[in-house]
Amino acid sequence: MLYTSTRDDTVRVESAAAITMGISAEGGLFVPETVPRLLPDEIARLVGYDYIGRAKAILPRFLTDFTKAEIDDCVEGAYSGGKFSDSRVAPLVELRDGVEILELWKGPTCAFKDMALQLLPRLLTVSAKKTAGGKEIVILVATSGDTGKAALEGFKDVPGTKILVFYPRDGVSPMQKLQMMTQEGSNVGVCGIEGNFDDAQNGVKKIFTDKNAAAKLAGLNRMFSSANSINWGRLVPQIVYYVSAYCDMLAGGRIQAGQKINIVVPTGNFGNILAAWYAKEMGLPVNKLVCASNANNVLTDFIHTGEYNRNRPFYTTVSPSMDILISSNLERLIYALSGRDTQLVRRWMDGLSAGGLYDVGEAVSSKIKEGFAAGFCDDAETKKTIAGTFRKHGYLCDTHTAVGIHVYNRYREMTGDTAPAVIASTANPFKFGAAVLSAFRPLTAKDSDEFELIGELSALTGVNCPGQLINLKDKPVRFDRVCSKGSMEEVVFELARNG
C-alpha cells in the first residue's frame, strides 16, 4: 500500500516515509491510496483476540512496508509491560443500557493521546531506519495540552530522537502545564508561547514547511518530523480501538454480528473521529459518527452547512484540549469525499489560510451529513452533564467526555436513534480535576491548590486519582520558558544544536 498527499496526487511513498516526514513537502497530509477492507469473518476472528492481538492484525493492513516482527515489537512495546493501568488497554464501561463509554485514558499520561503516542515513537524509529539515512529526528509538537505530555512520555530517551513541545501559556490546565514542566528525559524540551493553540500549531507548521529551516537542520545531520495528529503514525493506532470496541461488544453479546453502532467523539483537531471514519471505511458496521464540540463549534456549523469558517471568537473553555478553530485532520475527510480532488483541496486550504474560510459545496456537504451528526455544548452544559451523569449513573467523567455525553443525549432525543452507542472518553477526570469539581460546587478565589481540589473530588465521589497525577506535586520543575509567537524557530534551533 502506498500513500499519497491530499494536495499533490503525484506523491507516492510507503508508510515509513509518510511517518518519517509527518507532512508532505507541499503542505498536504499523507493518506493511504486505498482503505483496506475488514470483512465480517475477520471481525469475527478478532473477537477472540486481546487488544494487542487486534492491533497486530489491523496495523499490517496499513503498514505494508513493515515486517511482521517490526510491527509485533512496536505493538508490544507500546501496550504491554504495565504501561497501561488496565490490561484491556481500552476498556468499555456500560453507562446505561446500550450506551457504553470507551475509556481511552489508561496510559501513562491519563489522556487518550497515549493510545497513539506510545506507539508512534516506535513506528517512527523503525521508519527512520528505513528512510532517513541515519539522521536524528527532531520532533516538533504544538499542543493544546494533552498531546504535549503524551508525546514527551512516548519519546523521552528514545535513541535517535529529540522532542520539543510548544503549548499556549494560558490555554492549558494547571495539571497539564505541571505535567509538561516537570517532564523527565535527556532529549526533551518544553516552551510556552504567548498565543493560543492555533498560533502554536501555525508556528510549528511554518517551521516544518520552511525550506531554509530544513536545510539548516540537515547541516546538523538532523531532520524534522511531527508527532501532531496530522502524522499518519498518530492516526493509524487510533483505528484499532474502534474495531476493538466493536469486538468487545460482540464478545459480550451486546450486539449481533453486522449490527450497526453509533460512535460519539469529543473532537478538536478531528483526529480521533477521523480514525473512527477510517474504521467505518474499512467495513466496521457504523451508522453515525457523532462529532461533539465545545463552545468552539466550528465543526458543528461545518457539518451542518458545508461552510468552514474560523472567523469567530475563540473561547477558552473547561475542555481545553478541544479549544481549536482549525481542525487539521478534516483535510483528509474532505479530500476523500471530494473524490480525491487535490486541486479542490488546495483551493479550500488556500481559502482557509487567506480568509479563514472555505465552502465544500452541496455534493460534499451532503455526503458529510450522511455519515456524521454534530452538536456542541457550552461550559455550563458540560458541568451539568458531569454532575448529572454522576448522580444518575454513578459514573465520573472528565470535561471532554462530558461534551460527548451531552451531545449524544441530545442527538438521541432529537433523532430517536437508539442504536447501540460508544462514546469515546478521552481523559481521566482527575486530569481536569478543578473543572470537574466545579460541576459539584462553585469554585472561589481560595480554591487555587489543584491538589487540594483533587483530594476533595476524590472524597466527594469515591473515585481514586491516578498516582502519576498525585505524584506531580513533589516533582521539580525543569522547564518554565515562555517565548513569543515570532521566536519559536530560534527556540527550535537552540534545542537542535544542543547535544
Ligand SMILES: *Cc1c(COP(=O)(O)O)cnc(C)c1O
Ligand atoms: C486531544 C484531545 C481531544 C480532541 O481529539 P482530536 O483528535 O484532536 O479531535 C479530546 N479530548 C482530550 C482529552 C484530548 O486530549
